[in-house]
Amino acid sequence: MNDAQGAPHLVKKKGEARHEPIYKALSDAIIEQRLKPGARLREDALAEVFNVSRTGVRKILQRLALEQLVTLTPRRGASVTRPTAEEAKDVFDARQLVECGLMPDVARQMEPNEAAVLREMARREREALRSGERSAAIKLSADFHVHLARLSGNTTLAAFVEQLCSRSSLILAVYGQRGHLGCESHDHDDLIGYLEANDGERAKAFMSRHLKAIEASLSMVEEDDSAPDLQQIFGGKGAMR
């Protein structure tokens, strides 16, 4: 059925879908903070790593740019986005509005086996956190929030939450204090409890506190690596001359 099976070496996956895993690899690396904000993403280099031409790489970078995970500077290429303080605020405000707003829907449609899945996710997250697998923990935390959003049944809103969570990961990377890494270890379990009890309002309120806690754990100082204002720093009119 698939001739690629007949030619074991040099497996060329057939068209289009070949880019999907590359996209995922890149976006995971960014979300897990193995690629840090500011890191340059040269087209040639990526093309070589993933064994595709620059054409394919560019397509992927463009997608990531629309999702705000990478920043494309004309003639300067791509780099991992370094979110501004304002962006950070917008993202967390958006999460407040959307994720909290979805809780009642999620609670209403909550089924026992779904709760079990969520508990397992929360367990794995706690596990990763405990054993110091920082990257894994970050990813699992984002996954938890996204999975939750999907349970609402609204594909459009779930996709939006997915973006917001990815961006949050970048925000954590830039503004997060060492030590904290976003979600407190038992928050997610508590939340599942309220959802299991179909208590949408409690879940909503808890989610709100949860997100506020994450946001509060950030230290919002933007170090601007743009040209510093020497004039202002050293005082005007030729002091030191």
Place this chain on the structure above:
Amino acid sequence: MNDAQGAPHLVKKKGEARHEPIYKALSDAIIEQRLKPGARLREDALAEVFNVSRTGVRKILQRLALEQLVTLTPRRGASVTRPTAEEAKDVFDARQLVECGLMPDVARQMEPNEAAVLREMARREREALRSGERSAAIKLSADFHVHLARLSGNTTLAAFVEQLCSRSSLILAVYGQRGHLGCESHDHDDLIGYLEANDGERAKAFMSRHLKAIEASLSMVEEDDSAPDLQQIFGGKGAMR
């Protein structure tokens, strides 16, 4: 400084930004329903119309696809998205959550001159509606909602609302009854009133009714042009034989 200035004819805009107007032209045409859902968008044809190579066209189509305005079918190319009934529901639920949720913020930060701008937009929309400029009216209505969202100050949410409004336009094209075209003629003016009075809660409630009214005006019958189930239609087991 810019040699293109020296060569008046054959003005080649310089890099990158050249695609932006093409993107806008396409997306406007879709939103204004001059390109109808299902319409094929051949790369060659677009490339010729806009005087760029297929490379540029593909980039734009990909962006539109991520925004759900066009659908890319592997090896079959691009076409204007024909939203499903489920998508329509998701989009309007999302608008309910987000646009209504933003009203208090908008009301709080409402300034007199902003209200004037909004009134002017509403006036132009009514004007277009009255004089039968269907395409223009649709666009202006979407613009109004987007402009409102921007007033919240949250760029991320505003961008999301923009997408939702664009998609709504497609939904209207498919499921809208002839006659209605979404927003009632004076709704927007009423809304501005509440915002001017800084009454966020009233504005929120009104927006909710407004969106519900639009959604209710749709006739949600999906004609499936996929292969009809003849077996079911003509009864099983060789009747008519």
Place this chain on the structure above:
DNA sequence: AGGTATTTTATCGTATACAATAAAATACCA
């Protein structure tokens, strides 16, 4: 004549080549 097999054609997917540009390195001059 009707239905299946084959060829043709239209159109997309991908790689590659070349032009354009901005940064880095070097050379030049006061």
Place this chain on the structure above:
DNA sequence: TGGTATTTTATTGTATACGATAAAATACCT
């Protein structure tokens, strides 16, 4: 030796060429 001008180099932007594939058209056979 410090600063400016020039060349070199690295890297992106865009077009084009070629291969692949699926739909349409045609030819073939019964």
